[in-house]
Amino acid sequence: MYLRSDRPPARRSNGLTLRIAVFGGVALALFAILFIRLWLLQVASGEEHLAEANSNRTREFRVRAPRGEILDRNGEVLVSNRTSLALQLNPTKLPADEAERRRELRELAKLTHTTLPDIRKEIVEQQKVAPGAPVTLRRDVGDFLVYYIQENQERFPGVAVERVFVRRYPQGMLAAHILGNVNEVDEEELKEERFRGVEPGDQVGKEGVEDTYDHFLRGKPGLTRIQVDASGQPTPGGQLVSQSPTPGRNMRLTLDLDLQEAGDAALAEQGLYGGYVAMDVRNGEILAMGSNPTFDPAVLTEPSQKQVDALYRDPIASPLTNRAIAGAYPTGSTFKPITSIAALATGAVTPSEAIYDDGAFTLGGITFKNAGGVAHGSVAMQQALTVSSDVYYYTLGDRMYPGTKLQEWAHRLGIGRESGIDIPGELPGLLPTPAWRNELYREKLTDRPWSAGDNVNLSVGQGDLQASPLQMAVAYATIASGGKVPQPHLGLQVEDAAGRVLRELEFPSTRKVRIESEWRDAILAGLHDAAQSGEGTSYVVFGGFPVDVAGKTGTAERPPYSDQSWYVVLAPYPNPEIVVAVTFEQGGFGADTAAPAALKILSEYFHKEATRVESGAAIE
């Protein structure tokens, strides 16, 4: 140790000099570190940090765009918007302290007339659907609640009152199955290409037209960017950017409000589960379509899922199912025109060939009888359709066995396949084929392989066949138009808020089936007589109808239920514009329930047509 006293260091010892030199070196090194670090932060990566600071201080708020309206073909409003004050809770901003959180939620429960467990459940449920998005506790809150929350904001961290758009249905339950509904986008949907630009918490269309045409209806949210401080509070004068939202486009549908009203009413009147379709034969425009039982679409706008669950849970009534496109029923005699086309096309019969109908048809020891065991005598195709001779069609079915010509032609006419209508939820139904039944037989799910009897059954629309009203409408329209398969659709055009057409939607027919006009004429003549000649099966219903029509009843056995009632009608005869297909579960004979409903729809259609022609004439 060099230090021995407090004497002045006349000659500094080497020890101290070295130590001070080391000290100085350390100081130099430390300052060098600070300078280098400073340079790296500010000059080398300053740009990044500046960008980071800027994103730090700004918060973006999305301003929701009002969704476009949905109109019928005449511009009547089917779906519009209303604004509503919604009480929303951002769960991430709830107090971290469990007791505090419980207190806040309990107070909220009291204010919204629910209970603490219900609120917690609601948060969990809604977070499952849209993680990170604010949870809507209650919609349509009153002014009192709004003021109360705002005045006591410090007691309700994370709670906000938002002005939101809610779908409004001025026509009530009308066309509920077609329109669909709107709800918060879910996680799965966010991954889809068509929902690009949509963020959690945004509303998108679910089901129906709302789903299919979501990209037109949705609009573009606006953006407000404001400057905030570290606690997220806006700073005075800190509004940086404001971009107003672009409202969604209006969608005009092919639906006719009056016809839809008539159809829905006709269906409801019978009080049976069922569905109907009214379609323009020439271009596939759906003029009306409905399903019973139905539901109130406004219920689906409620933030609470309880009522929605109730709608989903009833497996028998299944009110959310659109029976017009997802109903799958045996069609009964309404299938006969399809069998006719198949038999004519394969040469199994000619339009004029008469087959003797003694009331029963025996095949391999099993006797198939006409309804009621009536004998129609010698009938050709037109007459066979008029009186609905089963024996005639049993014979055709037998003649087309073995082979799958009947199925092939039915398939071409649209049976057992999706029509591709522009709303989700369509079912293909079932067109039974030998391959299908034999496969089941191999897997021991049925007791027998395909046999001639299956073909015979199919020829009159019985057995395993399952089809929807839409498929039958497409099949009849195809026959009536001489083989052009229409593309059924609901979308007509996209418009802006002022009603200017932005885009006409095109749904060209993509398939053609070879149908000779001779065949078509024979079938349509038979259907015309079936509806409007004295011996026809639906004469009781259509006998006095002022417009010539061509319609076929169907009564299908559907064990264990009572018979499925069908009616498919083309009008006006002989050059049809419209096809109406109606079916009722457990509706009995086709002429009893389905045909009267179809009559009501056609009455409305031709009544409207008549007034249109008259007023047109008056102007002239």
Place this chain on the structure above:
Amino acid sequence: MYATRTRHARPEAFAVRPSIAERLGLPYMDGTLGLSAIVLAVFSVFTLSQATAGDVPGDPSYFTDRQAIYAGIGIVGMYLVTRVDYSRFRELRVGIYTFLCVSISLVFVFGFAARGSRRAFDLPFFSFQPSELGKLLLVLALAGFVIDGARRGSEVQRTVRYLCLGLAPAALVFLQPDLGTSLVFVVITLAVMYVGGVPWMHFAVIGSVLVTLVTVVLVIAPAAGVPLLKGYQEERLTSFLDPAKDPSGAGYQQDQSQTAIGSGQLTGRGDHATQTRLDFVPERHTDFIFAVIGERYGFAGAAFVLSLYALLIWRALRIVTLSKNSYGTLVAGGIAAMLLFQVFVNVGMNLGIMPITGIPLPLLSYGGSSVLATFLAVGVLQSIHMQARLSQKGGFAW
């Protein structure tokens, strides 16, 4: 020996009437040292006036006014200390040391608690933090003890004695709890011992003990379920290693501080600064004032401040070599180490390379105790410088 030279020089002083500068002692002071300290304090007031205008509602110059007053008192105090012969402090070492320990201890009784820590007295217009002044007192007392004990006991005994003397107040401060200041105390102790000539081997042993201790405190004890540090202390000490780990917790402050400094770029954002203006950086008038300077005045401003500190410490080291006696050497060394450590840890913390320890930036951070203590420390350095110059020049009686 000096006495002779002094007496010999005296007649000259009487021969010419001394100028005012001479009377004030200005020619014997280290101008660079004094000016850099004053410029730093002025810069602090200037920065606070721009950055804290909206902090206290209704009083835009709350921090500015107070810091200006503290700096004024500090400068006067610095001058007064300059004119005192620092060697007196060596004689008063026992008194100083006792005062140091008692004042720190009294905080436990009379101090007011702020953020879970008792470290200051609440005086009528000023809250006084004894541990700030204590840094300087420790330097003065410990240097005296080292000189005094230079011939007593073996080298090991001496080393242990110095360590105990230094670590006792450090432990008291640690218990307040004020981890940062207690670390400064440790550094001062080691620095005085270092300049005082404690063998290198002893430092090697102390170093390895420290490493072991840190490992035990931060790694082994928590793993064994015996946490020695308070949760926030440990978090602060380790979070700088990975600030992104918990961006809203301890790492948040450093993340925001780095973003603030980085966004200042070369010339700063001036009044467009957002990080430090909109509360993203906490404690912007005290521990994180360097971040304010970095964001507002950019690399230019921050480098200017760092250069002033470099100047300050260079002058302090120079005074270490100039001192007329060993006591001065030790005191100057302790003060230089104290300043260097505080600047490096605080600025390093702002830059994200050192843990958050709550050590203020000398002269820049808002706070009376710190500003006053630092000015007094600079005053002591001036005193050493002045005495050395006077003794070289050949006498001045005052």
